[in-house]
Amino acid sequence: MGTKGINNRRKFFKASAAIIGGSIAMSIMKPFELMAQKKDESENIETDKLPLWGMGVDIERCVGCGKCAEACKIENDVPKEPFYFRTWVEQYTVKKDGEVKIESPNGGIGGLKQSVPDDDIFKSFMVPKLCNHCTNAPCVQACPVGATYISPEGVVLVDDSYCIGCSYCIQACPYGARFMNPFTKVADKCTFCYHRISDGLQPACVEVCPTDARIFGDLHDKKSDLVKFLQKNPTEVLKPHLNTKSRVFYNGLSSEVR
Amino acid sequence: MSKIIFRLLLSFIVFVTVFIVIRQMVIPDSFGKQGHYRANSLEDNKARVPFYKGAEECASCHQDIYDLTFSDLHSEISCESCHPPKIDANTDCKIMPPKVEGTIEFCAQCHKMNAGRIDKGVPQLLIEEHKGDQNCIECHNPHAPWELKE
Amino acid sequence: MEEHFQHLYQALSQVDGYIYPNEIDLHWGLMIVLYPYITGLVAGAFILASLERVFHVKVLKPTYGIALLTALAFLAVATMPLVSHLQHPLRSYEIFMTPNSTSAMAIFGFVYLWYLMAVLLLEIWFDYRRDFVIWSKTSTGFKKIFYKLITLGINDTDEKSAKLDDRLGYFITVVGIPSAFLLHGYVGFIFGSIKANPWWSTVLMPIIFLFSAMVSGVALVMLIYMVVSWIRKVEIDMKCLDTIAKYLFYILLIDFVLESLDQIHRIYEAEESFDIIKVLVNGKLYITLVLMQWGIGTWIPLGVIGLFQFYKPSEKIKKAAYFIVGIFVLVGIFFMRWNIVIGGQLFSKSLSGFTTFTAVYSGMEGYLMAAVWLIIPLFILAFLLWLMPPWKKISYQE
Numbered sequence: 174m175g176t177k178g179i180n181n182r183r184k185f186f187k188a189s190a191a192i193i194g195g196s197i198a199m200s201i202m203k204p205f206e207l208m209a210q211k212k213d214e215s216e217n218i219e220t221d222k223l224p225l226w227g228m229g230v231d232i233e234r235c236v237g238c239g240k241c242a243e244a245c246k247i248e249n250d251v252p253k254e255p256f257y258f259r260t261w262v263e264q265y266t267v268k269k270d271g272e273v274k275i276e277s278p279n280g281g282i283g284g285l286k287q288s289v290p291d292d293d294i295f296k297s298f299m300v301p302k303l304c305n306h307c308t309n310a311p312c313v314q315a316c317p318v319g320a321t322y323i324s325p326e327g328v329v330l331v332d333d334s335y336c337i338g339c340s341y342c343i344q345a346c347p348y349g350a351r352f353m354n355p356f357t358k359v360a361d362k363c364t365f366c367y368h369r370i371s372d373g374l375q376p377a378c379v380e381v382c383p384t385d386a387r388i389f390g391d392l393h394d395k396k397s398d399l400v401k402f403l404q405k406n407p408t409e410v411l412k413p414h415l416n417t418k419s420r421v422f423y424n425g426l427s428s429e430v431r
Numbered sequence: 432m433s434k435i436i437f438r439l440l441l442s443f444i445v446f447v448t449v450f451i452v453i454r455q456m457v458i459p460d461s462f463g464k465q466g467h468y469r470a471n472s473l474e475d476n477k478a479r480v481p482f483y484k485g486a487e488e489c490a491s492c493h494q495d496i497y498d499l500t501f502s503d504l505h506s507e508i509s510c511e512s513c514h515p516p517k518i519d520a521n522t523d524c525k526i527m528p529p530k531v532e533g534t535i536e537f538c539a540q541c542h543k544m545n546a547g548r549i550d551k552g553v554p555q556l557l558i559e560e561h562k563g564d565q566n567c568i569e570c571h572n573p574h575a576p577w578e579l580k581e
Numbered sequence: 582m583e584e585h586f587q588h589l590y591q592a593l594s595q596v597d598g599y600i601y602p603n604e605i606d607l608h609w610g611l612m613i614v615l616y617p618y619i620t621g622l623v624a625g626a627f628i629l630a631s632l633e634r635v636f637h638v639k640v641l642k643p644t645y646g647i648a649l650l651t652a653l654a655f656l657a658v659a660t661m662p663l664v665s666h667l668q669h670p671l672r673s674y675e676i677f678m679t680p681n682s683t684s685a686m687a688i689f690g691f692v693y694l695w696y697l698m699a700v701l702l703l704e705i706w707f708d709y710r711r712d713f714v715i716w717s718k719t720s721t722g723f724k725k726i727f728y729k730l731i732t733l734g735i736n737d738t739d740e741k742s743a744k745l746d747d748r749l750g751y752f753i754t755v756v757g758i759p760s761a762f763l764l765h766g767y768v769g770f771i772f773g774s775i776k777a778n779p780w781w782s783t784v785l786m787p788i789i790f791l792f793s794a795m796v797s798g799v800a801l802v803m804l805i806y807m808v809v810s811w812i813r814k815v816e817i818d819m820k821c822l823d824t825i826a827k828y829l830f831y832i833l834l835i836d837f838v839l840e841s842l843d844q845i846h847r848i849y850e851a852e853e854s855f856d857i858i859k860v861l862v863n864g865k866l867y868i869t870l871v872l873m874q875w876g877i878g879t880w881i882p883l884g885v886i887g888l889f890q891f892y893k894p895s896e897k898i899k900k901a902a903y904f905i906v907g908i909f910v911l912v913g914i915f916f917m918r919w920n921i922v923i924g925g926q927l928f929s930k931s932l933s934g935f936t937t938f939t940a941v942y943s944g945m946e947g948y949l950m951a952a953v954w955l956i957i958p959l960f961i962l963a964f965l966l967w968l969m970p971p972w973k974k975i976s977y978q979e
Binding site for chain 3 (some may be wrong): 191256257258261263273274275276277280289304311313314315316317318335336337338339340341343345346347348349350351352353355356358359398431
Binding site (some may be wrong): 194233234235236238239240243244246247249264265266267283284285286287289291294296297298299320321322323324325330331332334335364366367368369371372374375376380382383384385386 | 433437459462465466467468470472473475476477478480481482483485505507508509510512515516536540541543545546547548551552553574
């Protein structure tokens with residue numbers, strides 16, 4: 174290997190160093206650019222002025238007709254098969270011997286039917302379930318790519334065009350509120366009907382509930398029905414020991430409910 | 432510095448550079464603008480067309496039934512609770528009118544005796560004893576259930 | 582699609598108690614069982630190799646090269662089960678592009694990449710670099726081209742360069758041990774960090790995964806060493822084999838103690854979830870957990886190798902026993918992964934019911950695919966052993 178070779182090599186290294194240095198400088202710029210934008214954006218979005226959506230569920234009012242689960246499927250194009258639900262209704266029946274029977278055939282669509290004879294029943298009640306839109310959402314924490322996130326209004330959403338379909342969020346959700354949509358092949362879940370609430374409408378389940386057992390509203394708005402509901406009733410969230418700080422509040426929640 | 436280390440370092444730098452450059456090209460534009468997600472996804476989620484229109488929309492054609500229903504007992508029930516839409520809200524519902532239900536099974540969704548429904552302000556009936564296999568709407572007007580037909 | 586629904590309707594009819602309606606579809610199947618299994622084999626094989634290198638366990642010398650190449654062969658396919666289980670496999674690159682810093686799975690992508698690129702490939706490269714140069718002069722065809730390319734144009738074969746290779750290789754190995762720990766500890770963390778699932782959510786999970794990884798990796802290298810020796814028709818180094826078996830015994834013992842600790846802790850604390858886990862272990866997991874994982878995978882191997890510490894039978898019997906023990910351990914660790922991944926999904930997060938798992942034969946998640954991902958690494962290993970046989974290395978005697 175002569176001096177010529179070394180010179181050539183040196184030239185090559187110089188050239189490549191220039192190219193590499195240039196591209197690194199360019200790419201270093203980009204994150205800063207992003208940070209700058211981020212600042213601007215966050216100045217634009219004043220989260221205080223945005224609503225913070227939440228839902229109240231009044232177990233004392235729910236009659237388990239399943240209209241909510243049915244409406245949700247129609248509104249959000251959820252597969253009709255009984256394995257895919259963004260919301261569903263469970264009937265809890267505590268028997269006199271202490272045994273708890275939980276059932277939710279077809280998510281309660283078509284109305285829940287009493288399956289335990291009256292004589293054996295200690296108490297019975299209906300519990301509507303949906304995504305709890307947690308403040309500390311385990312699903313958002315677990316998503317490897319940022320395809321599920323909490324919107325500025327506090328709604329946990331899925332990015333259909335970005336989800337890789339790994340199911341990790343489904344495993345992470347303590348409430349069983351997520352499912353893998355067999356048609357879109359991405360994780361699917363309740364969005365509080367984001368398209369409706371952004372348009373001033375109520376979520377479909379709230380719209381159709383015949384007993385007003387679901388109260389939807391803005392937690393920031395002190396005059397909203399939801400805030401009044403929370404003031405008037407002792408409410409509880411599901412699985413509070415997991416510290417998910419969910420934004421779906423239950424009135425009349427019995428300790429049997431999981 | 433040793434040639435080996437130098438070359439390996441160079442390969443490493445090339446690798447990292449290529450990675451960073453590809454990364455910049457592939458990441459969607461709106462990603463990270465508001466958080467660790469594609470900000471445009473919010474718009475995608477908003478873009479879905481609703482199905483349920485709300486009772487006020489129904490009233491534009493059926494004012495009489497609207498007034499009747501919302502005057503008393505069934506006033507908490509929205510039109511679309513019993514007449515679910517068959518077509519999205521942007522399309523005229525006359526193309527595919529919502530189904531009208533009035534069977535025993537339909538009314539039973541709320542009114543069939545169930546231990547979980549007692550004392551919730553919804554009348555609970557032992558339907559067989561109540562009227563046998565007669566269809567509910569033969570006697571009751573669902574929009575004014577307090578009225579009994581003939 | 583229809584077939585899938587049919588499958589789900591069947592599962593629905595077999596539900597015991599109450600499960601959330603979305604839980605009927607089991608999301609993680611055989612592929613996710615394979616993924617920690619294969620990653621564990623990698624980490625275990627590498628740690629065995631590192632023992633020889635860093636702690637100068639000279640007696641393990643014959644398995645050093647085999648262990649490294651085994652690790653590489655399995656690492657090459659380690660992510661494939663994961664990718665093939667994705668509903669959108671073509672979007673998998675997003676894990677590297679926009680990794681979510683709070684997601685265990687996202688960070689795993691980088692841990693994997695670091696381990697493959699910066700540790701394993703480099704260590705093998707330093708180990709073979711001098712041989713590549715020498716071999717490139719004597720071989721022809723594909724091998725020659727490969728050797729030439731892989732040397733990155735560095736043709737030094739003198740003592741100084743060999744010493745430097747050795748020093749750098751040693752450095753990489755030292756870095757590599759924590760990396761291997763990280764690699765598999767992290768896989769454990771993917772499960773251990775899911776607070777929604779009480780069967781997974783334990784702080785011991787990463788450590789249990791780590792030790793079970795070492796167990797499976799050591800057993801695999803032991804088996805491969807025996808098989809390769811038989812194929813090459815060379816004498817098996819009995820001292821080496823005995824030492825590996827002894828390590829296997831100790832690590833398996835630690836692994837078993839950790840697992841028992843986890844179970845005892847569960848039983849003693851008897852939290853909310855204990856009632857259903859008790860039913861799970863005594864029912865749906867009885868065969869795979871008690872019989873396969875503990876019986877075949879732990880107690881029999883512990884008993885056999887433990888016995889050999891006092892009673893020394895003939896070499897022939899020992900070899901046969903080690904071979905069978907190795908297979909038992911590999912089967913046992915496979916079922917350990919099975920019990921974690923499938924077992925964790927068999928009971929509902931409502932803690933009041935069970936579903937069933939029925940694996941399919943065909944398709945991306947089926948048994949056939951699983952067999953493919955387990956056999957391909959063996960072919961890769963055969964290829965690597967042909968391309969860079971550790972026994973043909975010309976070492977610089979110090």
